[in-house]
Amino acid sequence: MVSRRHGRYEVLVIGGGVTGLTAAHHAARSGLSTALIEGEPLFGGQIATVEQLDGYPAVGALSGVDLAVDLVERCRSLGVAFHQAAIESLTVGGGSLVGLAAGERHRARAVVVASGARLKRLGVPGEDTLLGKGVSQCAWCDGHLYRGEDVAVIGGGDAAAQEALVLAGFCRRVYVVARSPLRAKPDYVNRLTRLDNVEFVWSSEVDEVLGSGAVEGVRLRGVR
Ligand SMILES: Cc1cc2nc3c(=O)[nH]c(=O)nc-3n(C[C@H](O)[C@H](O)[C@H](O)COP(=O)(O)OP(=O)(O)OC[C@H]3O[C@@H](n4cnc5c(N)ncnc54)[C@H](O)[C@@H]3O)c2cc1C
Structure with missing residues:
Protein backbone atom coordinates (compact mmCIF):
# COMPACT_ATOMS: atom_id res chain seq x y z
CA MET A 1 0.00 0.00 0.00
CA ALA A 114 20.46 19.91 -1.72
CA SER A 115 20.23 16.99 -4.10
CA GLY A 116 24.00 16.67 -4.47
CA ALA A 117 25.71 14.64 -7.13
CA ARG A 118 25.69 11.11 -8.41
CA LEU A 119 28.84 9.02 -8.40
CA LYS A 120 30.11 8.69 -11.94
CA ARG A 121 29.91 5.30 -13.62
CA LEU A 122 32.41 4.00 -16.16
CA GLY A 123 29.68 2.98 -18.59
CA VAL A 124 31.55 -0.11 -19.78
CA PRO A 125 30.32 -3.67 -20.35
CA GLY A 126 30.28 -5.79 -17.20
CA GLU A 127 30.02 -2.84 -14.81
CA ASP A 128 26.28 -3.08 -14.21
CA THR A 129 26.00 -6.87 -14.18
CA LEU A 130 28.88 -7.19 -11.68
CA LEU A 131 27.79 -4.34 -9.41
CA GLY A 132 27.88 -5.75 -5.88
CA LYS A 133 29.82 -8.76 -7.16
CA GLY A 134 33.21 -7.11 -7.16
CA VAL A 135 32.29 -3.73 -8.64
CA SER A 136 31.88 -1.17 -5.86
CA GLN A 137 31.79 2.59 -5.44
CA CYS A 138 32.68 2.57 -1.77
CA ALA A 139 35.98 1.18 -0.49
CA TRP A 140 35.06 1.86 3.08
CA CYS A 141 31.72 -0.01 2.82
CA ASP A 142 32.75 -2.98 0.65
CA GLY A 143 36.56 -3.05 0.72
CA HIS A 144 36.82 -5.50 3.62
CA LEU A 145 35.18 -8.12 1.37
CA TYR A 146 38.38 -8.09 -0.69
CA ARG A 147 40.85 -8.31 2.17
CA GLY A 148 44.07 -9.97 1.01
CA GLU A 149 43.01 -9.81 -2.65
CA ASP A 150 44.14 -7.76 -5.62
CA VAL A 151 41.90 -4.79 -6.44
CA ALA A 152 41.85 -1.99 -9.00
CA VAL A 153 40.83 1.61 -8.37
CA ILE A 154 39.82 3.47 -11.50
CA GLY A 155 40.52 7.20 -11.58
CA GLY A 156 43.12 9.72 -10.56
CA GLY A 157 41.29 12.36 -8.52
CA ASP A 158 40.96 12.89 -4.78
CA ALA A 159 38.18 10.33 -4.33
CA ALA A 160 40.12 7.61 -6.18
CA ALA A 161 43.27 8.35 -4.18
CA GLN A 162 41.35 8.22 -0.89
CA GLU A 163 39.75 4.91 -1.88
CA ALA A 164 43.15 3.48 -2.87
CA LEU A 165 44.64 4.51 0.49
CA VAL A 166 41.82 2.74 2.32
CA LEU A 167 42.20 -0.45 0.25
CA ALA A 168 45.99 -0.48 0.55
CA GLY A 169 45.52 -1.00 4.28
CA PHE A 170 44.20 -4.54 3.82
CA CYS A 171 44.30 -5.63 0.17
CA ARG A 172 47.27 -7.52 -1.26
CA ARG A 173 47.83 -5.25 -4.24
CA VAL A 174 46.04 -2.09 -5.33
CA TYR A 175 46.28 -1.12 -8.99
CA VAL A 176 45.45 2.53 -9.61
CA VAL A 177 44.36 2.89 -13.22
CA ALA A 178 44.60 6.47 -14.46
CA ARG A 179 44.40 8.14 -17.85
CA SER A 180 46.82 10.88 -16.85
CA PRO A 181 49.06 11.83 -13.91
CA LEU A 182 47.10 11.87 -10.66
CA ARG A 183 45.08 15.04 -10.09
CA ALA A 184 44.66 14.19 -6.41
CA LYS A 185 46.03 16.34 -3.58
CA PRO A 186 49.84 16.11 -3.29
CA ASP A 187 49.47 14.68 0.21
CA TYR A 188 47.41 11.72 -1.09
CA VAL A 189 49.79 11.17 -4.01
CA ASN A 190 52.83 11.19 -1.71
CA ARG A 191 51.25 8.70 0.65
CA LEU A 192 50.25 6.40 -2.21
CA THR A 193 53.65 6.44 -3.88
CA ARG A 194 55.29 5.40 -0.61
CA LEU A 195 53.20 2.22 -0.35
CA ASP A 196 54.75 -1.03 -1.57
CA ASN A 197 51.43 -2.64 -2.45
CA VAL A 198 50.20 0.20 -4.70
CA GLU A 199 50.97 0.01 -8.39
CA PHE A 200 50.05 2.69 -10.92
CA VAL A 201 48.81 1.80 -14.38
CA TRP A 202 49.23 4.99 -16.37
CA SER A 203 47.66 6.19 -19.61
CA SER A 204 44.95 3.55 -19.40
CA GLU A 205 41.21 3.29 -19.11
CA VAL A 206 38.86 0.39 -18.52
CA ASP A 207 37.32 -1.19 -21.60
CA GLU A 208 35.41 -3.95 -19.83
CA VAL A 209 34.90 -5.46 -16.40
CA LEU A 210 35.53 -9.19 -16.80
CA GLY A 211 33.94 -12.09 -14.98
CA SER A 212 30.84 -14.24 -14.84
CA GLY A 213 29.15 -14.19 -11.46
CA ALA A 214 32.00 -12.19 -9.89
CA VAL A 215 34.73 -9.82 -11.04
CA GLU A 216 37.78 -11.65 -12.36
CA GLY A 217 39.62 -8.67 -13.80
CA VAL A 218 39.39 -5.64 -16.03
CA ARG A 219 40.39 -5.23 -19.65
CA LEU A 220 42.28 -1.99 -20.22
CA ARG A 221 43.06 0.03 -23.28
CA GLY A 222 45.81 2.56 -23.63
CA VAL A 223 45.02 6.23 -24.08
CA ARG A 224 47.27 8.96 -25.37
C1 LIG B 1 35.16 8.63 -2.07
C2 LIG B 1 34.86 10.05 -1.64
C3 LIG B 1 35.66 10.66 -0.68
C4 LIG B 1 35.40 11.97 -0.27
N1 LIG B 1 36.19 12.52 0.70
C5 LIG B 1 35.93 13.78 1.15
C6 LIG B 1 36.72 14.35 2.21
O1 LIG B 1 37.63 13.73 2.74
N2 LIG B 1 36.42 15.61 2.62
C7 LIG B 1 35.40 16.33 2.05
O2 LIG B 1 35.17 17.46 2.48
N3 LIG B 1 34.65 15.81 1.05
C8 LIG B 1 34.89 14.55 0.59
N4 LIG B 1 34.13 14.02 -0.43
C9 LIG B 1 33.10 14.85 -1.03
C10 LIG B 1 31.87 14.89 -0.14
O3 LIG B 1 31.48 13.57 0.22
C11 LIG B 1 30.73 15.58 -0.92
O4 LIG B 1 31.17 16.84 -1.36
C12 LIG B 1 29.53 15.79 -0.03
O5 LIG B 1 29.17 14.58 0.61
C13 LIG B 1 28.37 16.31 -0.86
O6 LIG B 1 27.27 16.44 0.01
P1 LIG B 1 25.87 16.92 -0.52
O7 LIG B 1 24.93 16.85 0.63
O8 LIG B 1 25.99 18.21 -1.23
O9 LIG B 1 25.46 15.86 -1.65
P2 LIG B 1 25.19 14.28 -1.54
O10 LIG B 1 26.04 13.64 -0.53
O11 LIG B 1 25.24 13.80 -2.96
O12 LIG B 1 23.70 14.20 -0.99
C14 LIG B 1 22.58 14.50 -1.78
C15 LIG B 1 21.43 13.68 -1.26
O13 LIG B 1 20.23 14.09 -1.92
C16 LIG B 1 19.45 12.94 -2.17
N5 LIG B 1 18.54 13.26 -3.27
C17 LIG B 1 18.87 13.55 -4.55
N6 LIG B 1 17.76 13.81 -5.27
C18 LIG B 1 16.71 13.69 -4.41
C19 LIG B 1 15.29 13.82 -4.56
N7 LIG B 1 14.73 14.15 -5.74
N8 LIG B 1 14.49 13.62 -3.48
C20 LIG B 1 15.04 13.29 -2.28
N9 LIG B 1 16.38 13.15 -2.08
C21 LIG B 1 17.19 13.34 -3.13
C22 LIG B 1 20.47 11.86 -2.52
O14 LIG B 1 19.94 10.56 -2.33
C23 LIG B 1 21.60 12.18 -1.54
O15 LIG B 1 21.52 11.47 -0.33
C24 LIG B 1 34.34 12.71 -0.85
C25 LIG B 1 33.52 12.10 -1.81
C26 LIG B 1 33.75 10.78 -2.21
C27 LIG B 1 32.84 10.15 -3.22
Whole structure:
Protein backbone atom coordinates (compact mmCIF):
# COMPACT_ATOMS: atom_id res chain seq x y z
CA MET A 1 0.00 0.00 0.00
CA VAL A 2 1.32 3.45 -0.85
CA SER A 3 1.60 5.57 2.28
CA ARG A 4 0.10 9.01 1.79
CA ARG A 5 1.91 11.59 3.87
CA HIS A 6 1.26 15.26 3.62
CA GLY A 7 3.09 17.94 5.51
CA ARG A 8 3.19 21.71 5.87
CA TYR A 9 6.41 23.37 6.97
CA GLU A 10 8.22 26.67 6.79
CA VAL A 11 11.28 25.05 5.23
CA LEU A 12 11.49 21.88 3.16
CA VAL A 13 14.98 20.52 2.50
CA ILE A 14 15.34 18.06 -0.36
CA GLY A 15 18.35 15.77 0.06
CA GLY A 16 19.72 14.23 3.24
CA GLY A 17 23.44 14.57 2.51
CA VAL A 18 25.73 16.73 4.58
CA THR A 19 24.52 19.88 2.78
CA GLY A 20 20.83 19.13 3.36
CA LEU A 21 21.41 18.09 6.97
CA THR A 22 23.35 21.28 7.63
CA ALA A 23 20.66 23.42 5.98
CA ALA A 24 17.92 21.67 7.97
CA HIS A 25 19.91 22.13 11.16
CA HIS A 26 20.33 25.87 10.58
CA ALA A 27 16.67 26.35 9.63
CA ALA A 28 15.43 24.47 12.69
CA ARG A 29 17.87 26.32 14.91
CA SER A 30 16.35 29.56 13.66
CA GLY A 31 13.01 28.36 14.96
CA LEU A 32 11.53 27.42 11.58
CA SER A 33 9.46 24.27 11.27
CA THR A 34 11.58 22.13 8.98
CA ALA A 35 11.28 18.86 7.10
CA LEU A 36 14.09 16.97 5.41
CA ILE A 37 13.31 14.54 2.61
CA GLU A 38 15.81 11.93 1.43
CA GLY A 39 15.28 9.58 -1.48
CA GLU A 40 17.50 6.79 -0.16
CA PRO A 41 16.80 4.63 2.92
CA LEU A 42 19.88 6.03 4.69
CA PHE A 43 20.64 9.67 5.38
CA GLY A 44 24.14 11.05 4.88
CA GLY A 45 24.63 10.87 1.11
CA GLN A 46 28.16 10.61 -0.26
CA ILE A 47 29.85 11.63 2.98
CA ALA A 48 28.69 8.38 4.59
CA THR A 49 31.13 6.51 2.32
CA VAL A 50 34.22 8.39 3.52
CA GLU A 51 36.33 6.55 6.08
CA GLN A 52 38.22 9.57 7.33
CA LEU A 53 37.26 13.10 6.39
CA ASP A 54 39.95 15.33 5.06
CA GLY A 55 39.70 19.11 5.01
CA TYR A 56 36.80 19.24 7.44
CA PRO A 57 37.53 21.42 10.47
CA ALA A 58 36.80 18.96 13.27
CA VAL A 59 38.58 18.16 16.50
CA GLY A 60 40.53 14.98 15.73
CA ALA A 61 39.84 12.35 13.08
CA LEU A 62 36.23 12.08 11.99
CA SER A 63 34.55 9.55 9.71
CA GLY A 64 31.82 10.54 7.28
CA VAL A 65 29.33 8.24 8.99
CA ASP A 66 30.06 9.84 12.38
CA LEU A 67 29.48 13.30 10.91
CA ALA A 68 26.21 12.21 9.26
CA VAL A 69 24.94 10.49 12.41
CA ASP A 70 25.84 13.53 14.50
CA LEU A 71 24.02 15.88 12.11
CA VAL A 72 20.94 13.62 12.04
CA GLU A 73 20.86 13.56 15.84
CA ARG A 74 21.26 17.34 16.05
CA CYS A 75 18.43 17.80 13.56
CA ARG A 76 16.19 15.36 15.43
CA SER A 77 16.80 17.15 18.72
CA LEU A 78 15.70 20.39 17.06
CA GLY A 79 12.48 18.80 15.82
CA VAL A 80 13.30 18.39 12.12
CA ALA A 81 10.79 16.00 10.51
CA PHE A 82 12.53 13.26 8.48
CA HIS A 83 10.86 11.60 5.52
CA GLN A 84 12.14 9.00 3.12
CA ALA A 85 10.81 9.78 -0.35
CA ALA A 86 12.23 10.89 -3.67
CA ILE A 87 10.81 14.28 -4.60
CA GLU A 88 9.69 14.05 -8.20
CA SER A 89 8.51 17.59 -8.80
CA LEU A 90 8.24 21.03 -7.27
CA THR A 91 5.29 23.28 -7.97
CA VAL A 92 3.78 26.47 -6.64
CA GLY A 93 0.25 26.32 -5.28
CA GLY A 94 -1.90 27.98 -2.63
CA GLY A 95 0.80 30.52 -1.81
CA SER A 96 3.46 27.92 -1.04
CA LEU A 97 5.96 25.66 -2.73
CA VAL A 98 4.85 22.07 -3.01
CA GLY A 99 7.20 19.10 -3.21
CA LEU A 100 5.59 16.01 -4.66
CA ALA A 101 6.75 12.44 -4.19
CA ALA A 102 4.89 9.18 -4.84
CA GLY A 103 1.73 9.48 -2.75
CA GLU A 104 3.08 12.44 -0.78
CA ARG A 105 2.69 16.19 -0.84
CA HIS A 106 4.81 18.52 1.29
CA ARG A 107 4.14 22.25 1.39
CA ALA A 108 6.63 24.88 2.52
CA ARG A 109 7.30 28.60 2.36
CA ALA A 110 10.88 27.91 1.26
CA VAL A 111 12.58 24.92 -0.33
CA VAL A 112 16.30 24.13 -0.16
CA VAL A 113 17.39 21.81 -2.94
CA ALA A 114 20.46 19.91 -1.72
CA SER A 115 20.23 16.99 -4.10
CA GLY A 116 24.00 16.67 -4.47
CA ALA A 117 25.71 14.64 -7.13
CA ARG A 118 25.69 11.11 -8.41
CA LEU A 119 28.84 9.02 -8.40
CA LYS A 120 30.11 8.69 -11.94
CA ARG A 121 29.91 5.30 -13.62
CA LEU A 122 32.41 4.00 -16.16
CA GLY A 123 29.68 2.98 -18.59
CA VAL A 124 31.55 -0.11 -19.78
CA PRO A 125 30.32 -3.67 -20.35
CA GLY A 126 30.28 -5.79 -17.20
CA GLU A 127 30.02 -2.84 -14.81
CA ASP A 128 26.28 -3.08 -14.21
CA THR A 129 26.00 -6.87 -14.18
CA LEU A 130 28.88 -7.19 -11.68
CA LEU A 131 27.79 -4.34 -9.41
CA GLY A 132 27.88 -5.75 -5.88
CA LYS A 133 29.82 -8.76 -7.16
CA GLY A 134 33.21 -7.11 -7.16
CA VAL A 135 32.29 -3.73 -8.64
CA SER A 136 31.88 -1.17 -5.86
CA GLN A 137 31.79 2.59 -5.44
CA CYS A 138 32.68 2.57 -1.77
CA ALA A 139 35.98 1.18 -0.49
CA TRP A 140 35.06 1.86 3.08
CA CYS A 141 31.72 -0.01 2.82
CA ASP A 142 32.75 -2.98 0.65
CA GLY A 143 36.56 -3.05 0.72
CA HIS A 144 36.82 -5.50 3.62
CA LEU A 145 35.18 -8.12 1.37
CA TYR A 146 38.38 -8.09 -0.69
CA ARG A 147 40.85 -8.31 2.17
CA GLY A 148 44.07 -9.97 1.01
CA GLU A 149 43.01 -9.81 -2.65
CA ASP A 150 44.14 -7.76 -5.62
CA VAL A 151 41.90 -4.79 -6.44
CA ALA A 152 41.85 -1.99 -9.00
CA VAL A 153 40.83 1.61 -8.37
CA ILE A 154 39.82 3.47 -11.50
CA GLY A 155 40.52 7.20 -11.58
CA GLY A 156 43.12 9.72 -10.56
CA GLY A 157 41.29 12.36 -8.52
CA ASP A 158 40.96 12.89 -4.78
CA ALA A 159 38.18 10.33 -4.33
CA ALA A 160 40.12 7.61 -6.18
CA ALA A 161 43.27 8.35 -4.18
CA GLN A 162 41.35 8.22 -0.89
CA GLU A 163 39.75 4.91 -1.88
CA ALA A 164 43.15 3.48 -2.87
CA LEU A 165 44.64 4.51 0.49
CA VAL A 166 41.82 2.74 2.32
CA LEU A 167 42.20 -0.45 0.25
CA ALA A 168 45.99 -0.48 0.55
CA GLY A 169 45.52 -1.00 4.28
CA PHE A 170 44.20 -4.54 3.82
CA CYS A 171 44.30 -5.63 0.17
CA ARG A 172 47.27 -7.52 -1.26
CA ARG A 173 47.83 -5.25 -4.24
CA VAL A 174 46.04 -2.09 -5.33
CA TYR A 175 46.28 -1.12 -8.99
CA VAL A 176 45.45 2.53 -9.61
CA VAL A 177 44.36 2.89 -13.22
CA ALA A 178 44.60 6.47 -14.46
CA ARG A 179 44.40 8.14 -17.85
CA SER A 180 46.82 10.88 -16.85
CA PRO A 181 49.06 11.83 -13.91
CA LEU A 182 47.10 11.87 -10.66
CA ARG A 183 45.08 15.04 -10.09
CA ALA A 184 44.66 14.19 -6.41
CA LYS A 185 46.03 16.34 -3.58
CA PRO A 186 49.84 16.11 -3.29
CA ASP A 187 49.47 14.68 0.21
CA TYR A 188 47.41 11.72 -1.09
CA VAL A 189 49.79 11.17 -4.01
CA ASN A 190 52.83 11.19 -1.71
CA ARG A 191 51.25 8.70 0.65
CA LEU A 192 50.25 6.40 -2.21
CA THR A 193 53.65 6.44 -3.88
CA ARG A 194 55.29 5.40 -0.61
CA LEU A 195 53.20 2.22 -0.35
CA ASP A 196 54.75 -1.03 -1.57
CA ASN A 197 51.43 -2.64 -2.45
CA VAL A 198 50.20 0.20 -4.70
CA GLU A 199 50.97 0.01 -8.39
CA PHE A 200 50.05 2.69 -10.92
CA VAL A 201 48.81 1.80 -14.38
CA TRP A 202 49.23 4.99 -16.37
CA SER A 203 47.66 6.19 -19.61
CA SER A 204 44.95 3.55 -19.40
CA GLU A 205 41.21 3.29 -19.11
CA VAL A 206 38.86 0.39 -18.52
CA ASP A 207 37.32 -1.19 -21.60
CA GLU A 208 35.41 -3.95 -19.83
CA VAL A 209 34.90 -5.46 -16.40
CA LEU A 210 35.53 -9.19 -16.80
CA GLY A 211 33.94 -12.09 -14.98
CA SER A 212 30.84 -14.24 -14.84
CA GLY A 213 29.15 -14.19 -11.46
CA ALA A 214 32.00 -12.19 -9.89
CA VAL A 215 34.73 -9.82 -11.04
CA GLU A 216 37.78 -11.65 -12.36
CA GLY A 217 39.62 -8.67 -13.80
CA VAL A 218 39.39 -5.64 -16.03
CA ARG A 219 40.39 -5.23 -19.65
CA LEU A 220 42.28 -1.99 -20.22
CA ARG A 221 43.06 0.03 -23.28
CA GLY A 222 45.81 2.56 -23.63
CA VAL A 223 45.02 6.23 -24.08
CA ARG A 224 47.27 8.96 -25.37
C1 LIG B 1 35.16 8.63 -2.07
C2 LIG B 1 34.86 10.05 -1.64
C3 LIG B 1 35.66 10.66 -0.68
C4 LIG B 1 35.40 11.97 -0.27
N1 LIG B 1 36.19 12.52 0.70
C5 LIG B 1 35.93 13.78 1.15
C6 LIG B 1 36.72 14.35 2.21
O1 LIG B 1 37.63 13.73 2.74
N2 LIG B 1 36.42 15.61 2.62
C7 LIG B 1 35.40 16.33 2.05
O2 LIG B 1 35.17 17.46 2.48
N3 LIG B 1 34.65 15.81 1.05
C8 LIG B 1 34.89 14.55 0.59
N4 LIG B 1 34.13 14.02 -0.43
C9 LIG B 1 33.10 14.85 -1.03
C10 LIG B 1 31.87 14.89 -0.14
O3 LIG B 1 31.48 13.57 0.22
C11 LIG B 1 30.73 15.58 -0.92
O4 LIG B 1 31.17 16.84 -1.36
C12 LIG B 1 29.53 15.79 -0.03
O5 LIG B 1 29.17 14.58 0.61
C13 LIG B 1 28.37 16.31 -0.86
O6 LIG B 1 27.27 16.44 0.01
P1 LIG B 1 25.87 16.92 -0.52
O7 LIG B 1 24.93 16.85 0.63
O8 LIG B 1 25.99 18.21 -1.23
O9 LIG B 1 25.46 15.86 -1.65
P2 LIG B 1 25.19 14.28 -1.54
O10 LIG B 1 26.04 13.64 -0.53
O11 LIG B 1 25.24 13.80 -2.96
O12 LIG B 1 23.70 14.20 -0.99
C14 LIG B 1 22.58 14.50 -1.78
C15 LIG B 1 21.43 13.68 -1.26
O13 LIG B 1 20.23 14.09 -1.92
C16 LIG B 1 19.45 12.94 -2.17
N5 LIG B 1 18.54 13.26 -3.27
C17 LIG B 1 18.87 13.55 -4.55
N6 LIG B 1 17.76 13.81 -5.27
C18 LIG B 1 16.71 13.69 -4.41
C19 LIG B 1 15.29 13.82 -4.56
N7 LIG B 1 14.73 14.15 -5.74
N8 LIG B 1 14.49 13.62 -3.48
C20 LIG B 1 15.04 13.29 -2.28
N9 LIG B 1 16.38 13.15 -2.08
C21 LIG B 1 17.19 13.34 -3.13
C22 LIG B 1 20.47 11.86 -2.52
O14 LIG B 1 19.94 10.56 -2.33
C23 LIG B 1 21.60 12.18 -1.54
O15 LIG B 1 21.52 11.47 -0.33
C24 LIG B 1 34.34 12.71 -0.85
C25 LIG B 1 33.52 12.10 -1.81
C26 LIG B 1 33.75 10.78 -2.21
C27 LIG B 1 32.84 10.15 -3.22
